[in-house]
Amino acid sequence: MIAGTQPRWRLPRELVGNALVLLGLLALAVALLPLHDEAWWPAMPRGARWIEAAVVLSFYVAFCGWILWRSRPRSARTATGADGRPRLLVAWASQTGFAQQIAERTAETLAGAGMDVSLRELAHVDTAALAASGRVLFIASTTGEGDPPDPALAFVRDVLAIPASLPSLDFGVLALGDREYEHFCAFGHRLDQWLRQSGANPLFDLVEVDNGDAGALRHWQHHLGLLAQAPELPDWSPVAYDSWRLCERCELNPGSAGEAVFHIALAPLQSAQATWQAGDIAELGPRNAMPSVEALLARVELPAGAQVRFLGEAGTLGDALARSHLPAPGDARGLDAQALADTLKPLPHREYSIASLPQDGTLQLLVRRMRRPDGSPGLGSGWLCEHTAIGDTIALRIRGNTNFHAPAPERPMILVGNGTGIAGLRAHLKARIAAGARRNWLLFGERNRERDFFHRDEIEGWRANGSLERLDTVFSRDGTRERYVQDALRVAAAALQAWIDDGAAIYVCGSLKGMAPGVDGVLREILGDSRVESMLGDGRYRRDVY
Ligand SMILES: Cc1cc2nc3c(=O)[nH]c(=O)nc-3n(C[C@H](O)[C@H](O)[C@H](O)COP(=O)(O)OP(=O)(O)OC[C@H]3O[C@@H](n4cnc5c(N)ncnc54)[C@H](O)[C@@H]3O)c2cc1C
Ligand SMILES: Cc1cc2nc3c(=O)[nH]c(=O)nc-3n(C[C@H](O)[C@H](O)[C@H](O)COP(=O)(O)O)c2cc1C
Secondary structure, eight states, rough: SSSSSOOOOOOHHHHHEEEEEEEHHHHHHHHHHHHHHHOOOSSSOOOOHHHHHHHHHHHHHHHHHHHHHOOOOOGGOOOTTTTTTEEEEEEEEEEHHHHHHHHHHHHHHHHTOEEEEEEEGGGOOOOOHHHSSSEEEEEEEETTTTOOOOOGGHHHHIIITOOOTTOEEEEEEEEEOTSSSSSHHHHHHHHHHHHHTTTOEEOOOOEEEEEEEEHHHHHHHHHOOOHOOOOOOOSSSSOOEEEEEEEEEEEEEEEEOOOOOEEEEEEEEETOOOOOTTTTTEEEEEOHHHHHHHHHHHHHOOOOEEEEEEETTTEEHHHHHBBBBOOOOHTTTOOOHEEEHHHOOOOOEEEOOOOSGGGSSSEEEEEEEOOOSSSSSSSHIIIIIIITTTEEEEEEEEEOOOOGGGOOOOOOEEEEEEGGHHHHHHHHHHHHHHHHHOOEEEEEEESSSHOOOOOOHHHHHHHHSSSSSSEEEEETTTOSOOSHHHHHHHHTTTHHHHHHHTTEEEEEEETTTTTTHEEEEEEEEHHHHHHHHHHHHHHHHHEEEO
């Protein structure tokens, strides 16, 4: 869950109600006491009284149990169908069919990953259905001049126009639109805003799709993979990668309490598109380590060099296997090379924030090597951090990420991030410093200052020469009073308010869990919900969290 509006603490109404009833009963008992004019009965009650009391007590206990069962929390995070599969509703609103198509594909993908998915047009959804669903993905296009699709008009009139209370709903929004229009993705944003105002919890930030942009749709698939806990879901359409050369790799945090983080630099081979802006994303085409491919080929007795057609192209079987989920040897045995290639499912892409500018001469990344439950390295991070050697070719393409592009240099900028989130922020700082913008405030958090302060010399150098007006670092395992960036932000409330009053933009990059909702909650505490909402709306508060 991101952003989440942190629930504010309130005295529960039922607690107040119960306390009032008890007080009333006590007052009644005291008022009736004078009627008891006989001496108190000193002996044990008779047997029949015990039975009557036991019957009344059993009814009372059963009644309390029923009340508790009825009001049990039905949080989306635990919502499961009758068969125990995680449950989810996909709701769509479409004018000319594209949103419907994407909704069907989304539902198919999640159902294929084992979720219990239902698919419904938004026109047939109401507040009660949303509350009962627990977890909903909305896929909504915009038409006219920022209007909802026609079939969604009843939903807008009967549901969206009325404030609702949906605190147990988790949601994600995919907004389809076209930047050529003045009100880009307006209906998706309106829906997103209504859901947030209703207390629903965003699973991730709204994903905007400009004119069917395949990159944005792949980003949506990334979220689906995390949601279904199936990070190996194949991409919907194959990605056309460029070729880059791995030219530098060094571990930045040896001895860290966390997983290793690597600085990685890549140089474009001739054909690669080598321009980008701060905020853009590198999409990586991971491959399986060659020893795993060779081991499989040896077991099925096929040569790596056998010629096959895979994803519409001619190539070798070894290359096709390196780019695909490896089948179990039992499933592959007995097949010829082409028949085996025909069964292969391509590996999905992985996304990394670009940490440098084209003028640095290389495309730089900051990658944490993730581990799978069996201890083996993750697909993308393992490929970049472990399985490749300097000089190897890497399949990668750049995706423009307009949602995280820089504010104007004259606008002050607050950059908040943790862990590898410093990657995207570093590119922004480099670009701003190059443009002469000095009103930069960085808040960075990790575990230990000595081990995990990535790019420390560079950042402290910027602070020393005035390129960074303010720097707050928080290291959670160093025993400092503020443990995380959100705590540092809370302590700096007065400065934050002053920067925002000066027109500052806030950019947040790093963990989807913990950091992003924590920062969002503190911003709302300090600035208030309506100011945060309006900053989200006008692009002064942007997030790139994963
Ligand atoms: C917009 C964007 C920018 C990103 N930028 C960076 C970056 O700059 N540096 C960086 O290191 N990563 C970044 N990531 C995350 C990256 O894309 C991969 O998710 C990450 O490297 C793990 O992928 P993998 O293939 O190595 O692991 P997988 O094979 O997918 O999984 C290995 C293990 O890691 C866990 N895992 C997978 N993804 C995540 C996640 N997002 N958070 C926590 N655990 C996870 C899995 O549950 C599994 O246990 C970014 C993601 C997005 C969407
Ligand atoms: C007549 C018309 C008006 C549109 N108006 C907007 C708009 O105001 N804002 C926007 O972001 N996209 C606008 N679009 C683009 C659509 O949202 C985009 O093409 C979307 O993918 C269509 O999805 P659908 O087939 O589900 O309706 C418009 C498209 C058409 C044809």
